[in-house]
Amino acid sequence: MTVGSSAQQCRDGKAPPPGPIATAPGVEYLGSIATVGENGTVHRTPATAAELDPESAEWVRVLADTGPRREAALARLHEMLVRIARGEVQRRGLRLRITGAELDDLAYQAAADALLAITSKIGQFRGESRFTTWAYKFVVFGVSAKIARHFWQNPSVPLDAEDWDRLPDRFGFDPAQEAEWRDLLAALRRAVDQELTVRQRTVFVAIVLNDVPLDTLVIELASNRNAIYKTLFDARRKLRAALAANGYIGDDTLRSS
Amino acid sequence: MNGWSALDRFLRTDPRDVGCAQAMEMLHIYADLTAAGAPAEQRYPGIAAHLRACGPCGEDFEGLLAAVRGEAH
Numbered sequence: 001m002t003v004g005s006s007a008q009q010c011r012d013g014k015a016p017p018p019g020p021i022a023t024a025p026g027v028e029y030l031g032s033i034a035t036v037g038e039n040g041t042v043h044r045t046p047a048t049a050a051e052l053d054p055e056s057a058e059w060v061r062v063l064a065d066t067g068p069r070r071e072a073a074l075a076r077l078h079e080m081l082v083r084i085a086r087g088e089v090q091r092r093g094l095r096l097r098i099t100g101a102e103l104d105d106l107a108y109q110a111a112a113d114a115l116l117a118i119t120s121k122i123g124q125f126r127g128e129s130r131f132t133t134w135a136y137k138f139v140v141f142g143v144s145a146k147i148a149r150h151f152w153q154n155p156s157v158p159l160d161a162e163d164w165d166r167l168p169d170r171f172g173f174d175p176a177q178e179a180e181w182r183d184l185l186a187a188l189r190r191a192v193d194q195e196l197t198v199r200q201r202t203v204f205v206a207i208v209l210n211d212v213p214l215d216t217l218v219i220e221l222a223s224n225r226n227a228i229y230k231t232l233f234d235a236r237r238k239l240r241a242a243l244a245a246n247g248y249i250g251d252d253t254l255r256s257s
Numbered sequence: 258m259n260g261w262s263a264l265d266r267f268l269r270t271d272p273r274d275v276g277c278a279q280a281m282e283m284l285h286i287y288a289d290l291t292a293a294g295a296p297a298e299q300r301y302p303g304i305a306a307h308l309r310a311c312g313p314c315g316e317d318f319e320g321l322l323a324a325v326r327g328e329a330h
Contacts, residue, residue, distance in 0.1 A: 003267075130289055137321055144320075229276060229277045233270055236269075239268055240269070
């Protein structure tokens with residue numbers, strides 16, 4: 001189980017987050033060195049256009065151009081983005097309750113949003129990857145955002161529901177072996193109630209109990225992916241510590257009875 | 258995977274995890290390295306740790322990688 005698609009972790013939008021995440025001294029990029037500031041901001045030396053591969057350099061050049069060449073490039077880019085968006089919604093489609101025209105509409109919206117983002121941020125492209133990979137990232141993020149909004153508008157369960165009977169199933173515990181896990185899940189629920197902050201509990205209940213996609217919860221709570229992930233990340237650490245303190249975890253693994 | 262191991266995985270956190278913001282910012286770089294067969298996980302262990310744990314970022318990475326690989330074929 002991972003966080004958010006079915007359940008697990010995160011990173012806060014506030015000040016310096018604790019632990020090695022915030023204190024990493026630097027991150028090496030393909031053609032430059034990036035450093036991570038105290039607030040988590042990435043600083044780096046931009047690559048120059050001369051460092052771009054020929055195809056990427058051509059994209060940057062024509063998109064910075066004016067007139068028919070730029071229009072032709074935009075049309076070609078849009079066509080590529082629509083193709084990638086369609087592929088992505090189809091890739092995810094089997095797990096979604098979205099079909100047919102709605103999926104295609106979602107792909108077109110994601111491609112249109114991506115094209116807008118790419119043209120407005122073209123100056124930020126540093127050649128650390130191929131241009132098309134950088135561009136496709138926007139359309140993949142766009143598909144994620146559109147799907148999240150779809151589920152926010154059409155929730156399968158109320159986002160604030162709280163049905164603890166779902167907990168065993170959410171982790172795949174066998175009902176026939178309830179005697180073995182009953183105490184563990186009771187301890188987990190106590191820890192959720194006693195150890196987590198109100199915000200952490202809200203996020204845990206939505207993502208773990210209700211299977212609300214993390215990106216959908218982001219919309220519901222008017223937050224961002226990073227902050228929700230961090231909230232759940234901290235909640236997971238607290239819950240693990242509580243189970244360890246009560247003897248359910250030993251030697252870094254859960255102790256089955 | 259049984260319930261015990263699923264819960265164990267859920268509760269386990271990796272201190273190298275860089276979080277969503279950094280992973281999303283560098284996803285195109287990580288995807289290009291991976292598609293090229295370069296050791297992206299060794300080069301960026303914090304991003305690898307995050308992509309293993311975060312469902313949405315992991316899904317975005319799989320989508321981006323599929324797009325890059327699909328384009329190559």
